[in-house]
Amino acid sequence: MRVIDKRARLGRRLFLRSAATAVPATALATAGIDAPAEAANAEVLKPDTMATLVRMSRDLYPHDRLATRYYIKACATFDEKAAADATVRAMLDEGAATLDAASQARFRRAYRDVPQETDRVALLEGIRETPFLNKVRSDLVVSLYNQPDLWQRFGYEGSSFEHGGYINRGFDDIDWLPQS
Amino acid sequence: MAQFDLNDDGVVVIVGSGAGGGTLGNELAQRGIKVVILEAGARNEIPDFINDEWESFAQLAWTDMRTTGGTFRLARDFPNLPAWIVKSVGGTTTHWAGASLRFQAHEFKVRSTYGELAGANLLDWPLTLAELEPWYDRAESKMGVTGTHGIPRLPGNNNFKVMAAGAAKLGYREVHTGNMAINSRPRDGRGSCQQIGFCFQGCKSGAKWSTLYTEIPKGEETGRLEVRPNAMVARIEHDDAGKVTGVLYVDEGGRMQRQRARVVAVAGNSLESPRLLLNSASSKFPDGLANSSGQVGRNYMRHTTATVYAAFERPVHMFRGTTMAGIIRDESKNDPSRGFVGGYEMETLSLGLPFMAAFVNPGAWGRDYASILDDYANLAGMWIVGEDMPQADNRITLDPHEKDRNGLPVAHVAFSDHPNDVAMREHGFRQGSAVYEAVGATRVIRTPPYPSTHNLGTNRMSERPRDGVVNRFGQTHDIPNLFVSDGSQFTSGAGCNPTLTIVALAMRQAEHIAERMGRREI
Ligand SMILES: Cc1cc2nc3c(=O)[nH]c(=O)nc-3n(C[C@H](O)[C@H](O)[C@H](O)COP(=O)(O)OP(=O)(O)OC[C@H]3O[C@@H](n4cnc5c(N)ncnc54)[C@H](O)[C@@H]3O)c2cc1C
Numbered sequence: 056m057r058v059i060d061k062r063a064r065l066g067r068r069l070f071l072r073s074a075a076t077a078v079p080a081t082a083l084a085t086a087g088i089d090a091p092a093e094a095a096n097a098e099v100l101k102p103d104t105m106a107t108l109v110r111m112s113r114d115l116y117p118h119d120r121l122a123t124r125y126y127i128k129a130c131a132t133f134d135e136k137a138a139a140d141a142t143v144r145a146m147l148d149e150g151a152a153t154l155d156a157a158s159q160a161r162f163r164r165a166y167r168d169v170p171q172e173t174d175r176v177a178l179l180e181g182i183r184e185t186p187f188l189n190k191v192r193s194d195l196v197v198s199l200y201n202q203p204d205l206w207q208r209f210g211y212e213g214s215s216f217e218h219g220g221y222i223n224r225g226f227d228d229i230d231w232l233p234q235s
Numbered sequence: 236m237a238q239f240d241l242n243d244d245g246v247v248v249i250v251g252s253g254a255g256g257g258t259l260g261n262e263l264a265q266r267g268i269k270v271v272i273l274e275a276g277a278r279n280e281i282p283d284f285i286n287d288e289w290e291s292f293a294q295l296a297w298t299d300m301r302t303t304g305g306t307f308r309l310a311r312d313f314p315n316l317p318a319w320i321v322k323s324v325g326g327t328t329t330h331w332a333g334a335s336l337r338f339q340a341h342e343f344k345v346r347s348t349y350g351e352l353a354g355a356n357l358l359d360w361p362l363t364l365a366e367l368e369p370w371y372d373r374a375e376s377k378m379g380v381t382g383t384h385g386i387p388r389l390p391g392n393n394n395f396k397v398m399a400a401g402a403a404k405l406g407y408r409e410v411h412t413g414n415m416a417i418n419s420r421p422r423d424g425r426g427s428c429q430q431i432g433f434c435f436q437g438c439k440s441g442a443k444w445s446t447l448y449t450e451i452p453k454g455e456e457t458g459r460l461e462v463r464p465n466a467m468v469a470r471i472e473h474d475d476a477g478k479v480t481g482v483l484y485v486d487e488g489g490r491m492q493r494q495r496a497r498v499v500a501v502a503g504n505s506l507e508s509p510r511l512l513l514n515s516a517s518s519k520f521p522d523g524l525a526n527s528s529g530q531v532g533r534n535y536m537r538h539t540t541a542t543v544y545a546a547f548e549r550p551v552h553m554f555r556g557t558t559m560a561g562i563i564r565d566e567s568k569n570d571p572s573r574g575f576v577g578g579y580e581m582e583t584l585s586l587g588l589p590f591m592a593a594f595v596n597p598g599a600w601g602r603d604y605a606s607i608l609d610d611y612a613n614l615a616g617m618w619i620v621g622e623d624m625p626q627a628d629n630r631i632t633l634d635p636h637e638k639d640r641n642g643l644p645v646a647h648v649a650f651s652d653h654p655n656d657v658a659m660r661e662h663g664f665r666q667g668s669a670v671y672e673a674v675g676a677t678r679v680i681r682t683p684p685y686p687s688t689h690n691l692g693t694n695r696m697s698e699r700p701r702d703g704v705v706n707r708f709g710q711t712h713d714i715p716n717l718f719v720s721d722g723s724q725f726t727s728g729a730g731c732n733p734t735l736t737i738v739a740l741a742m743r744q745a746e747h748i749a750e751r752m753g754r755r756e757i
């Protein structure tokens with residue numbers, strides 16, 4: 056059967072939001088090195104908030120095969136929404152600060168500097184039902200998985216009509232089922 | 236193309252251009268009757284369709300405000316998206332998957348067959364399968380349903396093959412690629428299915444039947460059908476004698492217009508149709524039009540649904556090819572020994588990665604959740620669609636606070652499962668899991684109901700006026716020239732997809748309206 060190559064394609068042009076971040080992040084990625092959470096650009100949100108959101112996004116939706124640049128791109132939506140709506144901006148800045156405060160109290164460091172994922176997840180569990188976490192979770196479930204660039208990494212092929220559908224591209228090519 | 240005057244009081248006005256409204260409009264026009272279809276959505280044609288789930292959703296779906304209540308999980312996960320239905324010319328037949336099944340005889344006689352069930356507001360239809368059979372026949376021919384009229388079935392895709400192999404191991408007998416209103420070979424001026432896999436996003440090859448490019452252009456060719464897009468009907472008006480005289484609607488430019496009418500037929504889907512009747516309350520009809528029974532908006536049904544996804548060692552690529560061409564019918568019988576009345580179908584289903592992320596377990600996060608998506612290429616999926624019990628308090632009401640941009644109260648949708656629904660869903664989850672485990676599934680995922688795609692029953696048919704809103708022809712008991720022409724007429728939901736029945740009823744209704752107009756009775 057026709058299978059999909061899920062490996063990352065390195066050296067591809069990256070689409071980060073602002074030129075300021077795109078340059079270093081692209082340079083890093085083409086060198087095979089990922090961008091750190093701090094590379095996320097924030098024009099409206101505090102830089103700390105943005106870096107926290109990027110760390111949170113991986114902890115909420117952990118896909119070890121995905122480089123941080125995908126999470127950075129997914130989080131760009133938060134800066135855009137904060138720019139358009141002051142209450143969103145306040146919710147995100149305050150939510151991130153509250154999370155950091157809880158982390159300081161428990162682990163003596165900022166949330167994103169807590170080394171163990173299980174510890175960071177415990178902090179997120181502590182804010183499970185808050186409007187902040189719900190906002191981050193529900194926006195990200197769209198902005199992360201709706202990036203056509205990463206679909207192939209999950210084995211999803213996206214738009215198909217321009218390729219003539221799957222009628223000649225493996226709609227029925229499964230070859231491992233037991234014969235009945 | 237016809238263009239009728241706003242003051243032309245000889246036209247039939249139809250609200251909505253979907254399965255019910257689009258079909259009725261064409262059938263009336265073919266019989267020489269002048270028709271104006273008012274459609275709230277825009278006119279998006281085949282070239283406009285997009286093979287991208289969220290973009291397509293933004294283009295076609297009804298995203299205007301709605302609110303929710305009751306205990307169903309959707310009220311928590313998607314409080315403003317109780318239903319997944321369309322606002323566009325063609326209505327939800329742009330989004331639909333094409334599964335076209337007939338009701339079984341007992342599904343018209345639910346009260347007599349299932350008996351008295353606590354909490355359920357069961358009623359027999361004032362109609363039998365035998366009476367509807369000739370219309371099912373015509374509807375299947377119109378829609379080009381595979382497996383009927385000598386039309387071959389579609390080829391099975393990977394997702395079907397997995398389900399069929401599991402079904403065979405379990406000993407299920409009635410397993411095939413379904414009765415689909417999708418061309419398996421060219422027919423009726425439309426090509427055959429290219430296995431594009433975006434059936435839910437509007438079929439770019441036109442192989443799948445939709446009123447948008449079948450009924451509506453055919454009606455327009457007669458010169459007697461006018462479709463006005465971006466026309467949101469706000470109110471149905473009546474005279475002192477209690478007959479309807481026309482409708483008020485908001486046009487493209489936001490202006491209120493009055494279209495006069497000889498007959499009004501409401502086909503806005505089961506959330507908007509009762510909303511419109513309730514919003515049309517007047518001093519003569521203070522509880523809303525056609526609501527002397529108090530049943531308008533009640534008995535809302537959405538089918539007992541659930542999805543089983545299963546992960547395998549090797550890839551499936553369930554998203555390739557026709558979304559819903561695959562069915563196991565063995566559980567559709569009524570066999571109360573299973574612990575519930577009524578039955579259900581198991582049908583193949585797949586979502587693309589973006590929708591999978593949003594719907595596989597709404598609200599979930601963390602490694603357990605993410606690992607489902609890591610397995611995306613290796614998943615198979617099936618949808619369980621079964622009969623749910625009508626309940627008087629599962630209902631559409633006018634929201635006391637929220638209004639739309641025209642100042643009209645929006646629909647509030649309250650729904651709670653009946654114990655029969657819960658028992659049936661559990662059975663479906665178990666059987667669906669067993670199907671996949673029989674062919675080596677390494678993990679089975681139970682996905683809760685999606686925003687409702689099948690919305691039924693809120694203006695139900697009844698023999699006696701006090702039990703329902705419309706009679707056996709969809710004519711309201713209270714107002715002779717006011718009809719209901721969509722799935723809201725359903726007295727019960729049956730254990731199968733509803734659209735074939737909506738179309739059959741609309742065709743039958745068209746003949747009835749034409750005859751009565753010919754005799755000047757309406
Ligand atoms: C993803 C998906 C898959 C589906 N698959 C299947 C399937 O395989 N088989 C099956 O049988 N069914 C399927 N369905 C369900 C099927 O599409 C519906 O049952 C059917 O289209 C309902 O027909 P209707 O006439 O009641 O309403 P619709 O087709 O929804 O049409 C109603 C129209 O009325 C318009 N309208 C509403 N209010 C107003 C107003 N006040 N003024 C003007 N216009 C208004 C709406 O904009 C809409 O266009 C599916 C649905 C979805 C969403």
Ligand code: SF4
Pocket residue numbers: 220417427428429430431432433434435437438439440441442443556557558
């Ligand atoms: S799979 Fe077939 S029916 Fe579905 S969108 Fe593609 S061509 Fe149309």
